[in-house]
Amino acid sequence: MKVLLYFEAQKLIAQSGIGNALRHQMAALEAVGIEYTTNPKDDYDILHINTYGLNSRHVVAQARKAGKPVVYHAHSTEEDFRNSFIGSNQLAPFYGKYLIGLYKLGDVLITPTPYSKQLLRNYGLTQPIYPVSNGIKLSKYQPNPVKEDKFREYFHLGSKEKVVISVGLFFIRKGIDDFVKIAALNPDVRFIWFGHINFATIPAKVRRIVKHDHPANVEFPGYITGDIIEGAYSGADAFLFPSREETEGIVVLEALASYQNVLVRDIPVYDGWLEDGVNVLKAQDVTSFNSKLQKLLTTDNQAMREAGYATAAKRSIPQVGQQLKAIYESLLQ
Known part of the structure; x- marks a missing residue:
């Protein structure tokens, strides 16, 4: 065959x-x-x-x-x-x-x-x-201190500095607007959105968000591969994915495979395999996203991270x- x-x-x-x-x-x-x-x-x-x-x-x-x-x-x-x-x-x-x-x-x-x-x-x-x-390639996303150090060095992150990441194209569907609003509520936390797309193809509102309509603690470094993004998946403090519509979300699987704290929007695509408080946290709007994010950044979520990895392993x-x-x-x- x-x-x-x-x-x-x-x-x-x-x-x-x-x-x-x-x-x-x-x-x-x-x-x-x-x-x-x-x-x-x-x-x-x-x-x-x-x-x-x-x-x-x-x-x-x-x-x-x-x-x-x-x-x-x-x-x-x-x-x-x-x-x-x-x-x-x-x-x-x-x-x-x-x-x-x-x-x-x-x-x-x-x-x-x-x-x-x-x-x-x-x-x-x-x-x-x-x-x-x-x-998901499980081995690719295993936590690796060398990769995590490369990630923190690349972004000049302090040893105790909190950082939240997301990965996706610059689309309103992906929740980029809510990402910067949540960041504005957390000025002491670094927010990094990995990804890129030709600016000529996206609405002016989104171009403004990426170019200048975002708080100082938000960065858009573009499309990055290799050790830095893999180190980011496991080395960040949380993976925030406020997407409003997906058919699955490969980046969610990548974050789960990295034993990361994962926070997603509560949308139907996750029904049956992502459960709030079990393997991820789910939110509906900026207020609830911010509340759930505070929980991820201030509590020990080891059991949830392990359950998230087990979910990725099934795929x-x-x-x-x-x-x-x-x-x-x-x-x-």
Whole structure:
């Protein structure tokens, strides 16, 4: 069995969640011994497609013509397109119809969570839909004092200075507006938001937030990889993720795998696997976020962090590989 993992415009999506998904899918198939290619000109048995451009549609048409089964990975929904790019809210209904047209081309659909599966069912899609986590490389995010020191040195953090991090694109959907409001309530704490996007694609309000409409204790260092971000995940005092809509949230898994204190917005995608006070804390608005954050910064949350790690461990790359293998084998049978 050989699988074509197709991701259109790989360089453009490298810094996004879908870019992470590519790396995780490759690792998952390697973990279970499944041969794969990313070149649509190679021979293959199953197309596993992840992107939505015109080339993606062309690759699906080629697979159909050759009689090869198609797995469409539904990373995106109309809901998580809103409150992102300039004009996204106006375009969202049309984008949703476009996605439905593409997803109908799949023999089966894969989507990260039961929540996103329900959204797809609400669109009227009838083929089998499998919730499969995007997965997490547990070993990559194990707490490491050397990486943590590099993180603190890079940002010139004092030995006792509290720091709260987040990771994501500069979108209102990701809660960047609430992030800076919470920071304003905590002037003695450093707040660092990792991530970047082309400023020309985002609304002026968000550009202003990143450039100057934020308190002095907030930093936007851009997209950083390697030891510094990995050290930040485990070396920070809390991971604050006020996103308003996700299909899973790979960065949440990364924080959980780092034994970090995790604070998320109470939204449906987390129902059934993230429980307030058990493996994360959840909040609804700036006031409750601030209250919960104070708890994370001032109390011992070891049991919650360990429960969070156990949650991430259930979504390890080898386990994702086994789930993908079962789906592929069912298609070939």
